[in-house]
Amino acid sequence: MPELPEVETTRQGIAPHITGQRIRQVVIRQPRLRWPIPDDLPQLLKGRKLLSVGRRGKYLLLTFHHGTLILHLGMSGSLRIVEADARVQKHDHFELRLGDDRRLKLRDPRRFGAVLWTEQPISQHPLLASLGPEPLSEAFDGAYLHGQGKHRRIAVKQLIMESKTVVGVGNIYANESLFRSAIHPTRPSNRISAVRYQTLADEIRKVLVEAISQGGTTLRDFLRQDGRPGYFAQKLLVYGKAEEPCPECGTAIRSKSLAQRSTFFCPRCQH
DNA sequence: CAAAGGTCCTGCTCGC
């Protein structure tokens, strides 16, 4: 489900409701996510004040004075603020009960998500230490991408989806940004000019910014913190559009599997 | 052969 725009939308949605609040209680209903939820979290967080809600790539970072709670939504995770009397639903695995008696709950049917605790400086955590730059930061541009791709041969789509290259670009936005750049998804990363990498970096940034402004993309089950869907699905040009006409040239959009991910492209526009 | 928005980890291949 969530790529960077959906995670950022979630962050913006929950931050005003939970920042500055004390944790009244921590509820772990299903500890077996991608990694086990630490079983001492309730003691660690009880009575502590949540200072801020940050994001690094697709990781949400809830900071406390004595450490950071790391949340990842995996493929099917979502966070909601609910009232104290809200019904517990299937796949509600984790919950922070807040000082105002409301709750931040994590729902994640596929359980690829994660809830972890670290007292290290966050940039040193093993999951975050080798992440590439934020796509919306100045460190991310065409020269950087070109440098990353020119000595490798993997498909460019795989390159931009690797978190060590750049964070936050998942399957939807990889497909969309490559279409907007007129670059074929399977083109080897070392066969793309610096100029075309500049276009690609620009389009990645633009598509992510647009998607955030639309509240993300709702395909099947992503809902924002307030229960509304994201509206960027209406702006998708190729993702999920197999056999539909290319919005540029009318040729049928093709789909294929690349590295076990569905890939959509216009065979005429993209080279 | 089902596919789904993520991504870490393992083990293979290749070049030095």
Place this chain on the structure above:
DNA sequence: TGCGAGCAGGACCTTT
């Protein structure tokens, strides 16, 4: 032959 880097595929889950 050994080593490291790059790479492909598996693994983790449930729902439609």
